[in-house]
Amino acid sequence: MTPQTWLLTGGAGYIGSHVADEFLASGKDVVIYDSLYQGLESRIEYLRKKYKKEIPLIVADIRDTDTFTKTLEQYKPYGIVHTAALKAVGESMEKPDEYFEVNFHATTKMLEIIASHNIHNFIFSSTAAVYGAPDHSNPIKEDDEKNPISPYGASKLAAEGEVNKFLALPGNHGTSLRFFNVVGTAALELLDNSVENLVPIVINKLKDGQAPVIYGTDYPTPDGTCIRDYVDVRDIARAHLAAADSTEALPLAMNVGTGRGGSVREVIELVCAAAGKPEVVAEEKDRRAGDPAFLCADVSLIKHAIGFSSKYSLEASTESLF
Numbered sequence: 605m606t607p608q609t610w611l612l613t614g615g616a617g618y619i620g621s622h623v624a625d626e627f628l629a630s631g632k633d634v635v636i637y638d639s640l641y642q643g644l645e646s647r648i649e650y651l652r653k654k655y656k657k658e659i660p661l662i663v664a665d666i667r668d669t670d671t672f673t674k675t676l677e678q679y680k681p682y683g684i685v686h687t688a689a690l691k692a693v694g695e696s697m698e699k700p701d702e703y704f705e706v707n708f709h710a711t712t713k714m715l716e717i718i719a720s721h722n723i724h725n726f727i728f729s730s731t732a733a734v735y736g737a738p739d740h741s742n743p744i745k746e747d748d749e750k751n752p753i754s755p756y757g758a759s760k761l762a763a764e765g766e767v768n769k770f771l772a773l774p775g776n777h778g779t780s781l782r783f784f785n786v787v788g789t790a791a792l793e794l795l796d797n798s799v800e801n802l803v804p805i806v807i808n809k810l811k812d813g814q815a816p817v818i819y820g821t822d823y824p825t826p827d828g829t830c831i832r833d834y835v836d837v838r839d840i841a842r843a844h845l846a847a848a849d850s851t852e853a854l855p856l857a858m859n860v861g862t863g864r865g866g867s868v869r870e871v872i873e874l875v876c877a878a879a880g881k882p883e884v885v886a887e888e889k890d891r892r893a894g895d896p897a898f899l900c901a902d903v904s905l906i907k908h909a910i911g912f913s914s915k916y917s918l919e920a921s922t923e924s925l926f
């Protein structure tokens with residue numbers, strides 16, 4: 605039987621390359637479409653060596669509709685996993701138009717092209733940022749209020765709306781996966797190279813011989829620091845595979861988290877320990893505006909819909925980074 609081919613936008617990125625790894629391991633073929641704006645060709649090289657096969661990498665922007673159309677015509681993918689996006693919350697405040705152009709308008713246009721090419725499967729990378737900063741400490745359910753507090757979160761929520769329209773067309777299948785805080789790696793070659801997430805920030809501080817910083821130690825949480833749901837990127841990749849292989853109709857959007865909270869202090873201590881520097885003490889600063897005390901996923905929907913639950917502990921995730 606010919607293997608299913610999936611086109612992965614952003615497949616040279618942190619999460620996209622892990623999805624590629626998981627899909628290849630399951631016997632699917634992948635085609636990577638990435639502008640290499642943040643993505644790394646070295647990740648694809650690593651996967652080519654690991655699976656001993658040529659993995660096509662189309663270096664192009666998702667806004668380049670001609671190249672996107674030609675790519676669909678050349679490879680005729682069975683489905684698309686759309687991870688390509690701009691994802692820096694802080695930067696989105698400075699460049700809201702660019703964030704809407706890439707994350708919303710380009711996604712809208714892509715979906716039109718996909719629909720006109722008879723491709724029926726689409727999995728979208730969404731984010732917990734669509735929920736904004738809830739003022740309660742209950743795990744967040746998919747139908748909770750959506751109040752994004754950044755253009756990044758707003759652009760992803762708007763894109764979800766377009767994905768929903770695509771999924772409403774007869775015969776179409778897929779979902780938006782709302783990732784919480786993604787950590788860990790399957791291999792050092794696939795490490796997260798972003799500069800905004802807590803774990804890479806801590807690692808970079810340690811490399812520079814500096815103390816990591818905790819913003820706010822007076823939150824109403826057990827150790828006073830913010831609590832987030834840290835989910836391993838290998839689990840995120842497994843969730844994509846389970847969604848891709850599901851033959852049932854999927855909910856329009858599903859949280860991908862662990863359902864357990866980890867505090868900022870706990871994460872910093874685990875990263876320092878995994879780096880062999882358990883003696884490092886974090887510097888404590890005032891709270892930053894807009895950081896909710898608690899943001900954790902209710903994960904019952906994804907468990908019910910595709911039988912997915914996370915496997916990796918926060919310790920296992922931090923240990924994988926060194």
Ligand SMILES: NC(=O)c1ccc[n+]([C@@H]2O[C@H](COP(=O)([O-])OP(=O)(O)OC[C@H]3O[C@@H](n4cnc5c(N)ncnc54)[C@H](O)[C@@H]3O)[C@@H](O)[C@H]2O)c1
Binds near residue numbers: 613620
């Ligand atoms: N990392 C997280 O904690 C997290 C959490 C929630 C949601 N997400 C979402 O997951 C997805 C993947 O995130 P990631 O952490 O792997 O980020 P990443 O930056 O590593 O990957 C994104 C990839 O998209 C590519 N890209 C960006 N703009 C492009 C464009 N215009 N055309 C073509 N390619 C483009 C980049 O080069 C990069 O390889 C994003 O949609 C992000 O919003 C990530």
